[in-house]
Amino acid sequence: MKHYDAVVIGAGNAGLTAATALQRGGSRTLLVERHNIPGGCATSFVRGNFEFEVALHQLSGLGTEEKPFVMRRFFEQLGVMDKVEFIQEHALYRLVVPGELDVTLPASWSGIRRLLQSMYPAESEAIERFMLVCEKVTLESFMTLPQASRANSEAMLRSMCPYYLQYGFRPAREVLDEFFADARLKNILATYWLYLGVAPSMLPFADLATMLYAYAVFKPWHIKGGSQAMSSALVESFLEAGGEVRFNCGVEQIHTADGRIRGVSLEGGERIACDAVVSNASPLITFNELLDLERPPAKIRQDFKSRRMGTSAFVIYLGLDCTPGELGVTSASSFIYETLDEEQIHARMGSLEPPLGGMLTCYNLEDPSAAPAGKSQVVLVCLQYGEVWKSVSPDRYAQTKYEFAEKLIAVIEKVYPKVRQYIEEVEVATPLTMMRYLNTPGGAIYGFQQSAQDSALLRERLDAVPGLYMAGAWTTMGGFQPTYMAGESTARAVLKQLKARKSEHV
């Protein structure tokens, strides 16, 4: 039987960074992926002359070359910084409600302040204060809260995290209401909830504040060649360090003996021995289906009981035979909604009724290489829960998919009327597509529902089986930066434990 120090299940973002960090950290690692290509969400596919970005809309945490932020050093340490190229987006987003509102927030903290103060002079002072709170909450979340929380110290929380104490954990809607009178202004500032799929009434304020501040200050980015380029670069770095990877190879079972990890069985029957397993699969699949225990440990089951299924997505990938200019696109990311009633939008995410809006990303606006000359790569997204799609019969599936796509296009068309006439390639992904490619219950794209109850501050590590580690959106925040980081930090924990075990054996 082949033996590895660690086996990583799944080559999604967290699986890739975990595997790379493990192998570069001196642990012999096998990475196994069910699909033929690494990335999970962070992938691309080709139709005709277009290569479509599947999931990355805005990469956070990079900062500029002059003012770098954490992710540059992070990628540097994983050996991929010289293998990829980043493209900056110059606006956060355009938010349009046809006939009511049309505003574009620049990717600049002072620029946003100036714009909003000129639009809402009566709330000028509140804008100033709100933005300060966003900044402080963000900085405290990253810099001081982890330390104060680990120390479980009231004194440290009071002195080091005053803004977080006051605002961080309250529903975003409540904080916005406290600061502002104008409903539209609140909508503009809350727009990023549409990325997360958690209505501001359920979303911890810190999650919203962090996104807004971090994207404005550290800028939103694309990756040249798409997020697939990063996934492939991570595999390259992993292989260069001596790692082994198997594609088209699922894991069928995770084996334990005497209560700790012993190995895995691969699709086709081969058995691999290992000391640690890092699962980038969902904890639901990992514990309920892969692990060889009759029932998962009580602690795990208890954690599951307080979780709720997160959102999936409905996506239309469009290859258009026109330029972004001809289409009328002026910022890479647009949110287009018929209403900004958050509860209504959220409720609609669970139904096949026409969506109330969606997001449009045009990848070649800032990066001409993202589409053939004269053409455009445009992606439309509306978040959807998988549940309603599971009830669509296989016979009706294709038709249902196209009908729903028509409805989403109809919303987007109100702002970009030419979007339909130039279609050269189109592919539609439903929550069932996400389920197929991500192997997640409900086709969840961010793991469990990311309400306040899901916060890491209320959770313990799912570490009830020694040697088994979870890495991915299910046990951290969803999205690219958080999952990249989760994999690497999991690898650090594994390396520490492997080292401890080795010294025990000496």
Next chain:
Amino acid sequence: MSEQNALNLIAGYPEAAAAKLALEQNGSDFQEVRGEVGSTVVQLHPKRLALRVATIIEDTPSTRTLRLVAADGQALPPFQAGQYINLFVEIDGVHTARPYAISSSPVQRMHYDLTVKRARGGFVSHYLLDHVEVGQGFSSSGPMGTFHHNPLFHGDDLVFLAGGSGAAPARSILLNIFDRGLPQRLHMIYLNSHVDDVIFADELRELARRHEHFTLSEVISRPPAGYAGRSGRLNRSMLQELLGEIGNRMFYICGPTSFNDSCISLLGELGVARRRIRVEANGAPKAPDEQHGWPEGVSLDDEVQITVQGRGRFRSKVGEPLLNALERNGYFAENACRSGECSLCRVKLVAGSVFNPQEARLRTSDRDFGWIYSCVAFPTGDIEVLL
């Protein structure tokens, strides 16, 4: 959470903790959805199907249709008319596969018809025509492919240019329109070499008589003496006459590579926008050395050595697609379209170089990091690959 938890100082934290507890009381450990991802996905996209030959229909002297049913007698997964399955076969100890468009209607799901025409110099087609018997079992991929009507932009005015066995997906698309009562009009321009080798001839003619939304234009390129029908090569004036006003129609092309290429260029000459033309994938190119970028001094007959990292090595020819060479030597790589589109046969080129023809729809990062689609990759020297 105990009373000593300092985090209770955080505004909103105690409420969230209480809410979490409430969720825990009425929540589930998700045991009830155990296996649900797998059982949901398999209904639409099974990795493998177990099939059995129920009937063999002799179509023409060169062609027969294998009617395949599920080995367990259940309904097969739904597909979109025009899609294919990749049929795995074992011939003389070699495990390989070929994609075949499903020629039956997607409205009935108890069988898939695969219509197979003898290919000149073929390996698998000969086997399927000469050695397969009723009752024989096969394994295949699930239905796949993008060569199908897409209601989001194809419209209702369709033209299908079929050459020979290219009629297989055309038949499925046509039957789908009739069986579902769709509003689409289809004009099928159907080219064949010989009058006695026209697949589905009687059925298509009958359908054209019965349905005003279906027009059949047959062309025979090698007509017998005295043949009264339309004959000769498909050229611009013939196509112009057959099509009339171009309008905003959607064109589908499926036939031999030379036929496909000629149709694309004729349609271009008639002013059809390239985005209104869909072409079915057609396997690895027969003459990659005629494509742009082929390295000088390399001949298709040159011998090369192929090393499979950690597993072994063998000799092959430059002109044999890498996937075929691997299979002939007992190596397996997952595959489906075998035409450079689906990317399932993606392998890493560790050393040496291959020619990636225009058929290879590689991702930018595949090129950057040395990943190739083995089904259409031609080793232009000794190479080492990682499977």
